[in-house]
Amino acid sequence: MNITQEERDAVYKTIFSRRDVRREFKPDPIPHDVLERVLLAAHHAPSVGFMQPWDFIIVQSPESKTKIKQGFLQAHAEATELFEGQRKEDYKSLKLEGIEEAPLGICVTCDRSRTGSVVLGRTAKPEMDLFSSVCAVQNLWLAARAENLGVGWVSIVHDHVIRDTLNIPESIDIIAYLCVGYVDIFHDTPDLERSGWLPRRDVSSAVHFESWPDSK
Template sequence: MNISPEERDAVYKTIFSRRDVRREFKPNPIPHDVLDRVLLAAHHAPSVGFMQPWDFILVSKRESKTQIKQGFLQAHAEAAELFEGERKEQYKSFKLEGIEEAPLGICVTCDRSRTGSIVLGRTAKPEMDLFSSVCAVQNLWLAARAENLGVGWVSIVHDKVIRDTLNIPESIDIIAYLCVGYVEEFHDTPDLERAGWLPRRDASSAIHYESWPESSKE
């Protein structure tokens, strides 16, 4: 199956316009058919040994969101103490989640024992199942953007909070908690780039040929 130039361009447009959304969520519910398409795209991510280790927990109850938001506030306060001076104040000024604003939360997990202890492709690099689940997150994110849905990854929260709130067994790894919903707008640049936290690294500086660059080995 060949991809037409128009289809190719749509893929690149989706990639380059993807954003980590924190503040622009609308309360509008996500239609079932749209959510089904997004989750099906996530489920079609590549996985080591075709083990498909992911699961998706859909979170819409206010009580659950409130518990997770409280966990975020605790972890956010802890993180703020790691910065100093102006950097600390800038960090504290950022809006870094939309847990209660987004109509839907999605927790992505990884069951590392899904197909047994020996997995094709995981023998030399055992964390490949975790990487596979992250691929599912990226598929979900890009599919959501193609549906004009915003997604925000909440990483500033301890796993125990999510585990206790959503009754996730200790044997299951938590990969991501995502806030999902329609948004007021998608910005042209990421929030942190726009705020001057860090600039976008030039792609050419990340590309090397044949070996790691000598100048970077010190």
């Protein structure tokens, strides 16, 4: 099946306009068929040994969101103390989650035992199942953007908070907690680039041929 130029351009537009959304969520509910399409796209991510180790927990309860938000506030306070001077003040000024504002959260997990202890393709790199689950996150994110849904990845929260809130067994790895919903606006540039936290690297500085570049 060949991809047409129009379809190709739509894929690149989706990739380049994807954003980590924190502050622009609207309360509008996500239609069931839209959510199903996004989750189906996530479920079609590549996975090592075709083990499909992911699961998706949909979080809509205000009580659950509040518990996760409290976990974020604790982890955020801890992180604040790791920065110094102006960097600390800049960090404190950033909006870094939309847990209670987004109409729903999606927790993406990884069951590392799903197809047994020996997995095709995981024998030399055992972490490949974790990477596979991250591919599911990226698929979900891009599909959501194609549906004009915003997604925000909340990484500033300890796993035990999400595990206890969502009753996730210790044997299951937590990959991501995502805030998902319609938004007022998709900005042209990422929040952290726009705020001056860091610039985007030029792609030429990240591409090397044949070997790692000479560091001298």
